[in-house]
Amino acid sequence: MLPDPIIVMPDFVARFEGWDLRGMTAEDETRMRDHLVRYSVIVIADQHISDDDQIAFAERFGPPESYAKAPSFYKAGGPPRLLDISNVDAEKNILDPADKRRLIDLGNRLWHSDSSFNPVPAHHSMLYAIEISSKGGETQFCDLRAAYDALPDDWKAEIDGLVAEHWAMHARVTLMGVTDWSPAELEMLKPDAWHPLVRTLPDSGRKTLFLSAHASRIIGMPVPEARILLHELTDFAAQPERIYTHHWRERDLVIWDNRCAMHRLKRYDVAREKRILRRATTVDVAYVPLERPDEIDAAA
Numbered sequence: 016m017l018p019d020p021i022i023v024m025p026d027f028v029a030r031f032e033g034w035d036l037r038g039m040t041a042e043d044e045t046r047m048r049d050h051l052v053r054y055s056v057i058v059i060a061d062q063h064i065s066d067d068d069q070i071a072f073a074e075r076f077g078p079p080e081s082y083a084k085a086p087s088f089y090k091a092g093g094p095p096r097l098l099d100i101s102n103v104d105a106e107k108n109i110l111d112p113a114d115k116r117r118l119i120d121l122g123n124r125l126w127h128s129d130s131s132f133n134p135v136p137a138h139h140s141m142l143y144a145i146e147i148s149s150k151g152g153e154t155q156f157c158d159l160r161a162a163y164d165a166l167p168d169d170w171k172a173e174i175d176g177l178v179a180e181h182w183a184m185h186a187r188v189t190l191m192g193v194t195d196w197s198p199a200e201l202e203m204l205k206p207d208a209w210h211p212l213v214r215t216l217p218d219s220g221r222k223t224l225f226l227s228a229h230a231s232r233i234i235g236m237p238v239p240e241a242r243i244l245l246h247e248l249t250d251f252a253a254q255p256e257r258i259y260t261h262h263w264r265e266r267d268l269v270i271w272d273n274r275c276a277m278h279r280l281k282r283y284d285v286a287r288e289k290r291i292l293r294r295a296t297t298v299d300v301a302y303v304p305l306e307r308p309d310e311i312d313a314a315a
């Protein structure tokens with residue numbers, strides 16, 4: 016039976032110990048669903064699970080994203096509904112420092128929300144640690160609901176109703192300067208996601224900021240002004256009192272709600288130490304995508 020959680024940060028982070036998710040009952044599932052509304056980050060320690068166990072667990076809470084058609088730089092191997100979050104290739108060799116996948120993965124060190132570049136973004140990410148580095152490599156989470164609550168009223172009024180464009184290549188091309196893309200890759204990953212900067216969550220009724228390193232501009236606003244606003248909001252959100260730092264242990268499963276928390280990876284010795292995790296990600300089925308803004312076609 017699912018035990019009561021250990022509260023790490025009230026209404027933000029909870030931790031479960033002494034529970035095996037493979038034995039989850041219908042009652043456990045109901046309780047876990049409630050916890051997932053209340054807490055943005057849930058740590059389930061010491062899980063001995065296979066890829067199939069991880070996918071089956073994710074499916075209890077929503078349809079998992081598929082990576083079957085993802086560009087090759089996203090995946091080194093594994094089943095199509097798990098994303099490989101690692102610095103190794105399919106043979107478990109550490110990637111060369113100049114390997115494109117390693118360079119792209121540096122984007123994980125920026126505050127972001129997973130898959131925010133999709134028209135229907137991610138709901139929960141469920142990341143399982145198979146092998147971790149001896150130092151560094153923590154994942155940090157930033158409470159976006161608390162950040163919205165703490166915003167001054169004039170700032171809340173300023174951003175109310177604004178819509179941001181999220182683009183899969185923004186962090187990679189604009190922020191990090193990775194430029195060698197084929198026309199097919201650029202075509203596959205062109206912008207097609209526009210999300211409100213402020214969302215009211217249907218399950219908790221709380222408001223949250225929709226921020227991510229993938230947010231490239233704001234509709235109807237000059238690009239420099241938009242990027243500074245996004246930078247300032249991210250800076251405001253990611254204040255120490257709103258951050259949880261997860262120090263990984265092997266066999267941790269960490270679940271976070273991408274609607275309520277941004278996250279980022281902290282540095283580790285990526286050229287010498289292996290770090291291997293697998294992520295299942297559920298789709299936010301309750302999300303209603305916005306129409307493509309008229310301005311996009313007018314500017315084309």
Ligand SMILES: [Fe+2]
Nearest residue numbers: 123127128129
């Ligand atoms: Fe991520």
